[in-house]
Amino acid sequence: MQKTIFPSMEPSKQFCPNSTYCARGQIGAGTIVIHDRKRQRYRCTRCRKTFSARKGTMLEGLRKPTELVVIVVTLLSYGCPLQAIVHAFGLDERTVASWRDRAGMHCQRVHQDVVETAQLDLQHVQADEIRVKGSNMVAWMGLAMMVKTRLWLAGTVSLTRDRALADRLLQQVRRCGQSLKALLVLTDGWSAYPGSIKRAFREKVKETPGRGRARLCLWPELHIGTVIKRTQKKRVVEVTRTMSHGSQEEAERLLQQSRGGNVLNTAFIERLNATMRQRFATLTRKCRQGAHRLRPLETGMYLLGTTYNFCWEHHEISKPTHEGRVVTPAMAAGLTDHLWSVSELLHYQVAPPAWVEPKRRGRRRKDAQPSVPTMKQPSNRALVRLRKGALCSTTG
Numbered sequence: 001m002q003k004t005i006f007p008s009m010e011p012s013k014q015f016c017p018n019s020t021y022c023a024r025g026q027i028g029a030g031t032i033v034i035h036d037r038k039r040q041r042y043r044c045t046r047c048r049k050t051f052s053a054r055k056g057t058m059l060e061g062l063r064k065p066t067e068l069v070v071i072v073v074t075l076l077s078y079g080c081p082l083q084a085i086v087h088a089f090g091l092d093e094r095t096v097a098s099w100r101d102r103a104g105m106h107c108q109r110v111h112q113d114v115v116e117t118a119q120l121d122l123q124h125v126q127a128d129e130i131r132v133k134g135s136n137m138v139a140w141m142g143l144a145m146m147v148k149t150r151l152w153l154a155g156t157v158s159l160t161r162d163r164a165l166a167d168r169l170l171q172q173v174r175r176c177g178q179s180l181k182a183l184l185v186l187t188d189g190w191s192a193y194p195g196s197i198k199r200a201f202r203e204k205v206k207e208t209p210g211r212g213r214a215r216l217c218l219w220p221e222l223h224i225g226t227v228i229k230r231t232q233k234k235r236v237v238e239v240t241r242t243m244s245h246g247s248q249e250e251a252e253r254l255l256q257q258s259r260g261g262n263v264l265n266t267a268f269i270e271r272l273n274a275t276m277r278q279r280f281a282t283l284t285r286k287c288r289q290g291a292h293r294l295r296p297l298e299t300g301m302y303l304l305g306t307t308y309n310f311c312w313e314h315h316e317i318s319k320p321t322h323e324g325r326v327v328t329p330a331m332a333a334g335l336t337d338h339l340w341s342v343s344e345l346l347h348y349q350v351a352p353p354a355w356v357e358p359k360r361r362g363r364r365r366k367d368a369q370p371s372v373p374t375m376k377q378p379s380n381r382a383l384v385r386l387r388k389g390a391l392c393s394t395t396g
Contacts, residue, residue, distance in 0.1 A: 025351035104299025107306035124258035166196035
């Protein structure tokens with residue numbers, strides 16, 4: 001008789017996902033035990049709740065084989081059209097679209113958990129936007145990257161190219177970096193960028209003691225550069241480089257530190273835009289993959305951006321002139337120490353936020369003096385008793 005071998009389970013690396021439990025998300029607390037090896041379930045000894053080993057991953061609740069899901073998501077991250085996957089594996093088109101959206105939402109949580117909490121020394125950031133021609137709509141996708149490590153930092157999707165798009169993009173970049181560090185931000189000639197950068201990179205400063213509002217002050221070492229390209233017959237004939245804020249000397253110094261070239265440029269973010277268009281079927285020009293809604297654009301953007309950061313070897317920074325070994329942008333930024341597989345990315349468990357004790361509203365209760373217990377006095381209230389099958393009232 002062949003012995004059944006179950007996958008290994010490690011309770012020490014699990015956390016309680018119960019949102020109502022005060023110790024949720026804590027790893028290594030010793031409160032998680034194995035509940036069922038066959039069904040791959042754990043149990044929390046504190047809240048007495050059981051949960052699946054797939055809880056908090058992209059595969060939670062899916063009944064299809066894990067290998068098939070990983071293959072489909074890998075093909076989607078490399079730009080394979082959805083209809084080709086449907087015909088190759090005999091799946092329903094809505095199933096593949098649902099897996100794409102689930103993988104994108106999971107990658108968004110991974111990005112928020114790993115990249116946006118890393119507090120990186122950004123030094124040099126470039127931002128740009130992509131015009132997306134969809135089905136009966138035109139959308140805009142804003143992207144930003146850290147030049148030194150080629151790490152994709154932020155992305156946002158909107159139907160309009162307005163100030164709100166730039167504000168959301170730069171606020172997301174702000175969450176990824178350390179405060180009050182020397183920073184150079186390079187953009188194209190869109191007039192909304194300088195104001196959005198200044199609103200994102202500022203801190204509260206209390207200038208006078210006592211009561212009163214704090215003042216929002218710009219970072220002292222913030223430098224904003226603008227690169228405007230003039231084209232003629234689809235060829236660049238003139239490039240205008242200006243500093244919107246900060247000094248030219250400090251900007252050139254940050255360029256040298258980040259290996260971002262000798263002059264102000266937006267070449268790195270434009271190369272990332274080309275990578276996105278190559279590996280995202282919906283962004284391909286003159287194709288039959290036009291997007292109908294913004295949600296598939298956002299989930300697909302996070303799927304490609306997260307796999308680009310963690311799962312794809314970056315050839316430029318892997319050269320001997322940079323790192324000298326096979327690295328990804330996340331490895332170059334110090335976020336991980338190895339090359340992730342797509343399966344590892346989909347199995348990554350995002351812990352819920354730490355429990356915060358709610359604030360008590362109202363005045364504090366004064367400590368009352370303990371009262372001396374007294375004997376219970378008899379009451380004259382009428383009691384209702386059952387006597388010989390009928391209800392009657394008596395006095396105690």
